[in-house]
Amino acid sequence: MSAERYGGAFSPGGATNADKQASPAAGNRFRGRKARKVDVRGLLLFVLPTPLLFAGLGNIGAGDVVGAAINLAAYASLILGAWLLREGQRAEAAYDARAVAKPPAFPRKLVAAVLAADGIGLAAYFGWGQDILTAAVFSVLTIASHIAAFGLDPMKPKGIDLDDAEASRVSEALDKAEAKIAEIAELARSTRDREIENRVETMLAAVRDMLRQIEADPRDLTRARRYLSVYLVGAHEATRKYAENHEDLGDSALRDDYLLLIGDLEQSFAEGHDKLLQDDRTDLEIEIEVLRERLGQDRT
Amino acid sequence: MGKSWVGWLAFLVLATTIGVTSCQALWGPSGSASEQTE
Numbered sequence: 001m002s003a004e005r006y007g008g009a010f011s012p013g014g015a016t017n018a019d020k021q022a023s024p025a026a027g028n029r030f031r032g033r034k035a036r037k038v039d040v041r042g043l044l045l046f047v048l049p050t051p052l053l054f055a056g057l058g059n060i061g062a063g064d065v066v067g068a069a070i071n072l073a074a075y076a077s078l079i080l081g082a083w084l085l086r087e088g089q090r091a092e093a094a095y096d097a098r099a100v101a102k103p104p105a106f107p108r109k110l111v112a113a114v115l116a117a118d119g120i121g122l123a124a125y126f127g128w129g130q131d132i133l134t135a136a137v138f139s140v141l142t143i144a145s146h147i148a149a150f151g152l153d154p155m156k157p158k159g160i161d162l163d164d165a166e167a168s169r170v171s172e173a174l175d176k177a178e179a180k181i182a183e184i185a186e187l188a189r190s191t192r193d194r195e196i197e198n199r200v201e202t203m204l205a206a207v208r209d210m211l212r213q214i215e216a217d218p219r220d221l222t223r224a225r226r227y228l229s230v231y232l233v234g235a236h237e238a239t240r241k242y243a244e245n246h247e248d249l250g251d252s253a254l255r256d257d258y259l260l261l262i263g264d265l266e267q268s269f270a271e272g273h274d275k276l277l278q279d280d281r282t283d284l285e286i287e288i289e290v291l292r293e294r295l296g297q298d299r300t
Numbered sequence: 301m302g303k304s305w306v307g308w309l310a311f312l313v314l315a316t317t318i319g320v321t322s323c324q325a326l327w328g329p330s331g332s333a334s335e336q337t338e
Binding site: 041044045048049050051052054055058071074078116119120123124126127128129138141142144145146147148149150151 | 306307308309310311313314315317318319321322323324325326327328
């Protein structure tokens with residue numbers, strides 16, 4: 001038994017039967033995307049230093065400039081640390097999601113731990129009034145517990161050998177394609193048109209399928225170059241122009257043309273992905289054939 | 301599984317350190333940061 005989504009031809013995203021047959025957009029637009037994890041512990045780090053903010057504001061009220069500067073500096077250091085930790089966790093999630101990845105260039109989680117230790121040291125020595133040794137112990141405790149709780153940034157490249165220029169080129173091409181995908185999704189969101197958002201997301205899911213395929217077999221990059229350098233860039237340009245001009249032009253024919261283009265692009269990417277799979281299969285078949293022939297020759 | 305316990309324990313230490321230090325800076329014995337600097 002299968003369920004069909006309720007909605008008519010005039011519902012948002014609604015399509016006639018003819019449209020449904022013609023369009024391959026029935027795919028799941030969340031395919032190939034991972035849900036973003038929300039780390040409650042990371043969010044708590046934004047809340048916990050709040051008393052320091054009030055201490056700083058209280059100092060300002062009391063006309064204590066030095067005290068205010070120190071308390072606010074400690075607060076800023078802790079908040080900056082919490083923000084960097086969140087960025088570090090995002091970078092790590094992106095690193096984990098890919099089969100081929102370089103480590104993040106900037107060690108955000110490590111710097112976050114240092115900033116938290118710095119804030120606590122300042123607050124313990126100046127704000128709380130502890131001696132320098134106790135403040136230093138608090139700082140060390142902070143840095144150690146921060147690293148134990150949240151870990152360090154990924155340090156090693158994954159799935160690639162950095163000496164290998166070819167693998168590095170693949171990783172760079174994938175990074176560029178991912179950045180383009182993010183920009184296209186953002187531009188589509190800016191149109192505030194649910195159907196366009198959905199259709200663009202479905203197309204991008206097809207692009208992501210292709211990227212995963214290239215990750216699995218980096219030799220596919222040469223075959224997929226046309227898709228990434230021509231079609232993806234074209235999709236980006238078209239989406240940018242549509243997002244910038246659709247309100248001024250208010251032309252429904254233009255919207256239909258744009259949707260048709262997105263549908264065509266999605267189909268091209270899906271076909272490209274199938275072709276890569278087929279090519280990999282052919283490569284494997286040839287390798288098997290060659291090996292079998294050699295085995296046959298060795299036996300005779 | 302054991303590793304996640306260590307993470308949570310470490311976070312408890314971290315949260316307590318930040319919370320206690322911040323509260324002490326607000327209501328603590330020295331009262332204001334400038335008393336220490338004076």
